[in-house]
Amino acid sequence: MAILVVGSVAFDSIETPHGKRERCLGGAATHFSLAASFFTDVRVIAVVGEDFGAEHEALLTKRNIDTRGIEHLPGKSFHWSGSYVKSLNDAETLNTELNVFETFSPKIPAAYQDSEFLFLANIDPVLQANVRQQMPRVKLAFGDTMNYWITAHSENLARVLKGLDGLLINDGEAKLITHESNLMLAAKKIHAMGPKTLVIKHGEYGATAFFSDEVFGSSRKNHPFRAPALPLETVVDPTGAGDSFAGGFFGYIASQGEMTPAVVKRAMFYGGVMGSFAVERFGTERIASLTRDEIDARFSIFEELSHLE
Amino acid sequence: MAILVVGSVAFDSIETPHGKRERCLGGAATHFSLAASFFTDVRVIAVVGEDFGAEHEALLTKRNIDTRGIEHLPGKSFHWSGSYVKSLNDAETLNTELNVFETFSPKIPAAYQDSEFLFLANIDPVLQANVRQQMPRVKLAFGDTMNYWITAHSENLARVLKGLDGLLINDGEAKLITHESNLMLAAKKIHAMGPKTLVIKHGEYGATAFFSDEVFGSSRKNHPFRAPALPLETVVDPTGAGDSFAGGFFGYIASQGEMTPAVVKRAMFYGGVMGSFAVERFGTERIASLTRDEIDARFSIFEELSHLE
Numbered sequence: 001m002a003i004l005v006v007g008s009v010a011f012d013s014i015e016t017p018h019g020k021r022e023r024c025l026g027g028a029a030t031h032f033s034l035a036a037s038f039f040t041d042v043r044v045i046a047v048v049g050e051d052f053g054a055e056h057e058a059l060l061t062k063r064n065i066d067t068r069g070i071e072h073l074p075g076k077s078f079h080w081s082g083s084y085v086k087s088l089n090d091a092e093t094l095n096t097e098l099n100v101f102e103t104f105s106p107k108i109p110a111a112y113q114d115s116e117f118l119f120l121a122n123i124d125p126v127l128q129a130n131v132r133q134q135m136p137r138v139k140l141a142f143g144d145t146m147n148y149w150i151t152a153h154s155e156n157l158a159r160v161l162k163g164l165d166g167l168l169i170n171d172g173e174a175k176l177i178t179h180e181s182n183l184m185l186a187a188k189k190i191h192a193m194g195p196k197t198l199v200i201k202h203g204e205y206g207a208t209a210f211f212s213d214e215v216f217g218s219s220r221k222n223h224p225f226r227a228p229a230l231p232l233e234t235v236v237d238p239t240g241a242g243d244s245f246a247g248g249f250f251g252y253i254a255s256q257g258e259m260t261p262a263v264v265k266r267a268m269f270y271g272g273v274m275g276s277f278a279v280e281r282f283g284t285e286r287i288a289s290l291t292r293d294e295i296d297a298r299f300s301i302f303e304e305l306s307h308l309e
Numbered sequence: 310m311a312i313l314v315v316g317s318v319a320f321d322s323i324e325t326p327h328g329k330r331e332r333c334l335g336g337a338a339t340h341f342s343l344a345a346s347f348f349t350d351v352r353v354i355a356v357v358g359e360d361f362g363a364e365h366e367a368l369l370t371k372r373n374i375d376t377r378g379i380e381h382l383p384g385k386s387f388h389w390s391g392s393y394v395k396s397l398n399d400a401e402t403l404n405t406e407l408n409v410f411e412t413f414s415p416k417i418p419a420a421y422q423d424s425e426f427l428f429l430a431n432i433d434p435v436l437q438a439n440v441r442q443q444m445p446r447v448k449l450a451f452g453d454t455m456n457y458w459i460t461a462h463s464e465n466l467a468r469v470l471k472g473l474d475g476l477l478i479n480d481g482e483a484k485l486i487t488h489e490s491n492l493m494l495a496a497k498k499i500h501a502m503g504p505k506t507l508v509i510k511h512g513e514y515g516a517t518a519f520f521s522d523e524v525f526g527s528s529r530k531n532h533p534f535r536a537p538a539l540p541l542e543t544v545v546d547p548t549g550a551g552d553s554f555a556g557g558f559f560g561y562i563a564s565q566g567e568m569t570p571a572v573v574k575r576a577m578f579y580g581g582v583m584g585s586f587a588v589e590r591f592g593t594e595r596i597a598s599l600t601r602d603e604i605d606a607r608f609s610i611f612e613e614l615s616h617l618e
Binding site for chain 1 (some may be wrong): 397490491492493494511513514515517519529532533534535536537540541542543544571574575578610612613614615616617618
């Protein structure tokens with residue numbers, strides 16, 4: 001079943017211990033869409049400027065991603081500059097130019113209306129709420145956010161959370177939203193804010209899914225679930241790893257049509273798999289050139305990494 | 310098969326957000342022995358002072374731990390005071406009194422000589438090396454250490470590492486020993502120092518075992534293995550969690566008599582299980598009152614937490 005995703009399609013200028021890239025295609029919706037495209041149909045809502053050319057669009061359409069919801073406006077695309085030279089675990093933002101995103105008002109093409117899965121990638125919660133309102137009847141709505149919106153736009157974010165079935169964030173964001181350092185207690189607080197499923201990403205240590213009591217009925221099925229991350233000798237560029245995790249995770253759920261305990265567990269593994277590929281090269285380079293066979297082979301490695309037999 | 314363990318048997322004064330305990334029985338060898346005692350025979354080498362009474366010894370002998378190697382000297386036992394009030398992840402050491410450990414010279418009882426498994430719990434590497442030399446023919450020697458020995462006694466520690474088959478440490482210690490922030494690269498460096506098996510404990514995120522190429526022959530079997538930690542709502546006292554992990558891990562391996570890939574994977578899970586119990590109450594309270602049924606039930610929870618089917 002198709003996913004509609006709203007988020008940034010942007011240019012990133014990235015510096016890591018392994019080198020530099022100027023203005024490569026990035027943005028949360030881009031990384032999410034590419035990863036999810038290996039599992040299901042993906043439709044993007046975003047806005048770009050005149051610097052977004054046919055070669056950039058081709059990166060998405062080659063993976064059968066529906067780009068009819070990408071609006072083209074005069075001016076420049078969103079541009080993010082960041083550095084991982086000090087730490088591969090923490091992006092240092094050098095510059096953020098919202099450009100065409102400053103005046104963006106999302107319009108959902110008629111062809112997108114039957115999307116049954118909705119993902120609100122990291123972006124201004126006002127835009128997330130806008131898209132959520134335009135898609136009231138989706139089967140499952142998940143989303144992401146980041147520190148900036150949590151601290152400076154908490155009321156807008158609270159409105160978004162009320163409309164989400166699930167939220168994917170990292171440890172620091174979970175603690176920041178809830179003012180709680182224990183992840184089990186943080187999860188309970190977030191369940192109370194709206195999302196009955198919470199996936200907390202632990203970077204190189206994997207991710208944990210927390211479910212409120214109502215998600216799967218039986219309390220035993222609602223136990224947390226942990227998926228590993230793959231220990232890697234080389235992390236070339238962490239940009240987009242979290243969005244690629246989300247794309248693999250939600251893409252797999254959408255491909256199965258519903259969120260059973262078995263489906264969400266495999267989804268956590270596919271999230272880890274896509275995140276592990278994303279960091280192997282700069283920007284979208286690795287995921288854009290990936291094959292389904294490579295995904296399946298790495299899924300097996302994740303099983304060997306974490307399963308007793 | 311029996312484990313001989315050398316390490317501290319001590320009194321701990323502990324403060325956490327959940328309360329305070331004065332002079333409860335602790336020390337690395339104590340926590341290790343109690344956890345390992347659920348899996349195999351354990352023999353302790355340590356030194357205590359006149360403050361170590363029959364009631365303290367009974368805590369160990371009740372679990373069938375052989376205490377004939379605990380030397381009694383005039384003076385006071387090792388005493389550690391620490392606080393977890395600022396952070397449950399980092400013990401703040403308030404005071405350390407080595408007392409009888411200052412002049413300790415380990416003597417191994419004749420009844421211990423046939424021990425086939427040796428664990429050098431966290432203690433001065435000079436004492437670890439001394440015991441290793443006295444037990445040259447053990448089947449498997451594993452050990453632990455901590456920041457203080459890594460930074461202030463690195464040459465002594467290097468001599469210990471050369472004689473170890475395996476090392477169990479945490480992320481910070483692995484990075485400190487190797488000056489390497491990538492765990493895969495840190496593992497390679499530690500393999501080159503001696504221990505061909507390295508278990509890195511990630512606290513609430515679980516633990517990863519890294520094997521050098523020679524451990525299991527085939528390169529596929531030498532892939533890393535990750536075990537989860539149990540997400541807990543309440544951590545009463547983290548003291549001894551790492552030693553309890555080590556006791557569960559090495560105790561299970563010794564109970565199986567050899568370290569196959571299947572055995573070491575289950576050992577990682579038993580390590581996590583024992584660590585998860587250790588933190589539920591102060592000091593040794595929880596492990597000392599544990600049953601084998603509780604261990605088996607939690608092992609199943611660890612499987613559900615991490616396994617797809």
